[in-house]
Amino acid sequence: MSAQEQTAPNSWRVFHATGRAPDVVPPPLPEPPPWRRFRGGPPESAPPDDPQAAVRRLGPHVITPQLAADEIDTVNAALLLRRPLLITGPPGVGKSTLAYLISRELGLGRVLEWNIVSRTNLRDGLYVHDAMGRAQAIAAWQAGLRNAAGAEGAVEGGEDASPDTDVNLAVSSKDRQLPPVLGEFITLGPLGTALLPYDRPRVLLVDELDKSDIDLPNDLLHVLENGSYDVPELVRDAADAARVHTSDPGGRAVVRGGRIECREFPVVVITSNGEREFPAAFRRRCLPLEMRTPSREQLLAMVEGHLGARPQGTEDLVDLFVQRVQAGGTHSLDQLLNAVQMTTAGGFQADGDGRKLVEMLLRDLAKGR
Numbered sequence: 376m377s378a379q380e381q382t383a384p385n386s387w388r389v390f391h392a393t394g395r396a397p398d399v400v401p402p403p404l405p406e407p408p409p410w411r412r413f414r415g416g417p418p419e420s421a422p423p424d425d426p427q428a429a430v431r432r433l434g435p436h437v438i439t440p441q442l443a444a445d446e447i448d449t450v451n452a453a454l455l456l457r458r459p460l461l462i463t464g465p466p467g468v469g470k471s472t473l474a475y476l477i478s479r480e481l482g483l484g485r486v487l488e489w490n491i492v493s494r495t496n497l498r499d500g501l502y503v504h505d506a507m508g509r510a511q512a513i514a515a516w517q518a519g520l521r522n523a524a525g526a527e528g529a530v531e532g533g534e535d536a537s538p539d540t541d542v543n544l545a546v547s548s549k550d551r552q553l554p555p556v557l558g559e560f561i562t563l564g565p566l567g568t569a570l571l572p573y574d575r576p577r578v579l580l581v582d583e584l585d586k587s588d589i590d591l592p593n594d595l596l597h598v599l600e601n602g603s604y605d606v607p608e609l610v611r612d613a614a615d616a617a618r619v620h621t622s623d624p625g626g627r628a629v630v631r632g633g634r635i636e637c638r639e640f641p642v643v644v645i646t647s648n649g650e651r652e653f654p655a656a657f658r659r660r661c662l663p664l665e666m667r668t669p670s671r672e673q674l675l676a677m678v679e680g681h682l683g684a685r686p687q688g689t690e691d692l693v694d695l696f697v698q699r700v701q702a703g704g705t706h707s708l709d710q711l712l713n714a715v716q717m718t719t720a721g722g723f724q725a726d727g728d729g730r731k732l733v734e735m736l737l738r739d740l741a742k743g744r
Contacts, residue, residue, distance in 0.1 A: 467707025
């Protein structure tokens, strides 16, 4: 990739894996192809940011490990084509971190995380309807009506009743007669929130999809293709619109007609540890990206990005880590960070018992201990 291609204003490459947030205005994204344009609306307000989550994932400094040129091109292709990224690679190689790298560099706000387990189904990601909570609220509302009616009858039959009392009671009773609103008991999941009609795409991390039930990838096909879904409870509701909760802290959104459709298809980052294969129909809708173990230079840059410095002995620990990975062991990048951080503790000696502790931190995870 030439320097001209990286900096040209009309370049299709908008992501360069620098780890730097935009100075003032986030960079514009390329226009989507005609078959990936959506018409959701009206537009939602810009999402909140979560800088602390980005710091936990990427470190507080801008020195970050650089992705290879072909990996950067794959990310840019997914951004241009509005297709999900299906990222595979060894555990702990930094697959999920890529979602935060994209969000920070393109200024796309808080990353929505959908962590997959064996019991996860599509509806978990789209929305949750608290039917029990709604039933309890309706029962409490009905009890309030009965109590208000009884109190009103007691006042009307009492000798001390006055016109002012009757007016105030009537107003209070009217307020109490408002039934619980259905939208108060609907919460959009991470996938459902990502498909709201934002002017700029949200970043959705679908973490470890290979742990899911065998049907979930197929269930995702329609949503990923059409960028929309229905909330049946709201479709059946008499109200034309409902104000629901979202996956953002304190977030609310208005849903009209029970249907949600995006304006900009979200940046979907799907990770897999390769525990099983996905159906061909699902893989056709994704761009594959296999992340390799970072090189020695990238590991050193990652340590500096998290710690802001290169403590004494870091290079020796990185060399040891690389040796063990190349020998076929299963290791995670956070093991290296833990070991480097441990050696900077006051009074820590990296020999004797200290050496045993470092060995424990850098143990082979495939051995189960």
